[in-house]
Amino acid sequence: MVKEIERVGIPVVHVCTVTPISMTVGANRIVPAIAIPYPLGNPTLDVKEEKQLRRKILNTALVALSTEVDGQTIFEVK
Amino acid sequence: MKLELGCIKIRDIMFADKSEIRDGILYVNAKELEQIVLEDEQISAVGFDIARPGESVRITPVKDVIQPRAKVEGGGDMFPGVVTKVATVGSGKTHVLDGAAVVTVGKIVGFQEGIIDMTGIGADYTPFSKTNNLVVDFSPKENLTAHEYEKAIRVAGLKVAYALGKLGVNHTPDETKVYEYSSIIEGSKLYPDLPRVGYVMMLQSQGLLHDTYVYGVDMKLSLTTMLSPTEVMDGAILSGNCVSACDKNTTYHHQNNPVIEDLFAEHGKTLNFAAMIITNENVFLADKERSSDWSAKLVDYLDLDGVIISQEGFGNPDTDLIMNCVKIEKTGTKTVIITDEYAGREGTSQSLADADPLADALVTAGNANQVITLPKIDRVIGTLDYTEKIAGGFAGSLEADGSITVEIQAITGATNELGFNHMSAR
């Protein structure tokens, strides 16, 4: 799916738990997620903390979208 | 290592008072064989039957197929470590009863696999419709465990084949083939300009009914190792694998390994057949990693330019196959893999349980889920009681008119992953 989006020239960031799979499907901008059943969340946190965590991941995703890359690049969430 | 295979052509098998080979006919005294089999107290009774090419006969459920062979010259004896004492084989002279086979049948557990049809469309899918088969049907003593019974049948079948093979020792072969296998250094000196090719053979080794024995060693307990391909011709590798009839290697397949034959056919001409590696297919993933690491290490160490990798069995061995392939490709050695497919009855499902772009050269033995209808046959050796339980069969697969609708995975050797057959798929 990532490839088809990139083929029309739109940058795409893949937020994905299992980053090696993201590599095999051909994503160029990759942001690691939390866990397969909740990639952008964590049910053990309270609602506010969980949203804060989600925001952190998405901030990284926006950074990835704004960064030129010349190959498959993983952007770690800081 | 040099092995001469002397082939004595067998065109028929008949029961007789005296066991002997005369004018290409294998005469068998069933009483003598019975005594040999019943030496094992765990077997209570044994029956013998003969199935010839073209006869309206169906053999099922097949456990193993063995070609009678005997050592004439050279170290060791046939089926070392199981029927005879442990000693290195693979050199000297061996006589083969070419055209004959021992087929064992028996109920080890309550679901049974393996059909050999001697005529009709089913015969096209199994190599054992072209051999004259002495079928041996074993009954166990009561209260035998499946493990004990499996072993008893396995060894008894080999003993029968060993006894028959002995009958050919003093005969002049109709045809002699010579296989010569050099040491690594010697081979490189002989063929400095030819690509160095190896054969990585994967052996089924998962547990009860899923095992392979090498000089008597249960392969799941072994690390990846090496032997001479001529040792394999002398019965160094024996089947203890009773499941997935279509893509298991019977002992006959091991004895007549087609990859070995075809690599020898090119040896010294277009390639240098430098090494044979055997590895296992265990259930534990750590074993899979270790064994495939070891395959790649050996391939790298031996400095091979290319290898053929053959698989055995369905399902999780796909993972071993891809691990072996990928790790070997990463050492810079080119690979070709041989496997079969489970693409569903329509042929539209995903064929393999694992995949990798480095596996870019694949030979397929066909789609094992293809459905065919085997016509009614006059005589059944063994039993059809379990037909609906045969792999690929399903409830009602035994039709009222005596025909059987099955997936070809129920047929012994139909999609053999050594590339024994001509079948392929696209």
Next chain:
Amino acid sequence: MELLITNNPLAKSMLNEKYEVIHINSDLVGVLIYCRNKIHEGHKLLTHPLSGSIKPNENPYKSVILSKKTKETDTQSVKIIEEAIITAKKFPKIHINPQYDEDYRMIDVSLVVRE
């Protein structure tokens, strides 16, 4: 303790001391799906879920050994379990004779016991 996920009563009785046995009342695919969820939580596959060459529609019993929970999701385990579920689902249902239940159970266990 490592986990043994199974729908096989024999596995439970034979391996109860060696593993933390989780007995699932479901078909083979159900066992695989349970394993998948455990893998997503951080358990690793120790045995291949397509253990044995008996086709997934031929033997109703399945035992799979998983590691203790780890912090990471193991990529290889994720891939293998997904492929195993796809493979298991593609085999049509066939009649399985309950007369041979004991055999089915024994074969399944023999595949995950290291001798």
Next chain:
Amino acid sequence: MKKFRVVHYINQFYAGIGGEEFADYKPEIRDGFVGPGMALTGAFGDKAEIVSTIVCGDSYFNENLEEAKKTILDMVRSVNPDIFIAGPAFNAGRYGVACGTICETVQKELNIPVITGMFEENPGAEMFKDKMLIVATRDSAAGMRAAVPTMANLALKLLNKEPIGASIEEGYLPNGTRVNFFDKERGSRRAVDMLLNKMAGKPFTTEYPMPDFDRVEPSPAVKDIKSVTVALVTSGGIVPKGNPDRIESSSASKFGEYDITGVNDLTADTYETAHGGYDPVYANADADRVLPVDVMRDFEREGIIGKLYNKFYTTVGNGTSTKNSKAFAADFAQRLKNDNVQAVILTST
């Protein structure tokens, strides 16, 4: 014996009307065979005959798609054929797409067998090879002599309802359906030959191609994220509660497009997952954990992004299978492009 009735479709060039300058030629139907139809007729012998030939310009067909389809369909219907044959189109792209499109239409509407022929790299081949038999041809009309008997032979098999063998035997493009056949050489010999070619750097053809793992060049980065529209896409199967489009849990062949105008937060009452590939408990409790609409709305309000696109796309791809979601993705990617979306966040489980 009665001869089967064949209708043959060709473009303006093969009808002898002219090249590109006549590509807007409107559909017409002529009696009997025209151009390459002669060779086909020869190959059919006394078993089938071309009763009519339909000629249409490639530009006309592709630029007036609906009208062309309707006109041609009526023409075909009027002569009541047993089979419809188009081309072969070789490597001519628009001709190939026209052949595939009209074959698909005829097959669906008239329920008769169809067949066409193309070079494997013709764009029409990729689009239609799993929908009909497409005979593999060379890349130019020089391949006509080889293509015609293959097409005729397959056409007769379809007409006689005979089983169709493997692609390599019958000469059609591999279409993903695996068919067994008996090769000339045994498997081990084929493996040795393949290895010799591979080691020598010569071409070889695998008997089972691995799934497509190709790469694409990264798109340029977004210059100013504050001023662009960002879209959310997920393979995590998030759908409105109740799964109105019945997205299947394990097949990525279906996908959903849902409007989120005015939606600021996904809740347990409004959204859920249709994905069968993971434990759904957490996503059903709060779908923002998979499709983060809540935070994206915050970003929009705070001016961190320009706008959140008012639709999201969803499917249940499991990440490892690559082929099924391809067509769907190509489709929505074009829609995103048309709506001037400049960045996409794709979330996967």
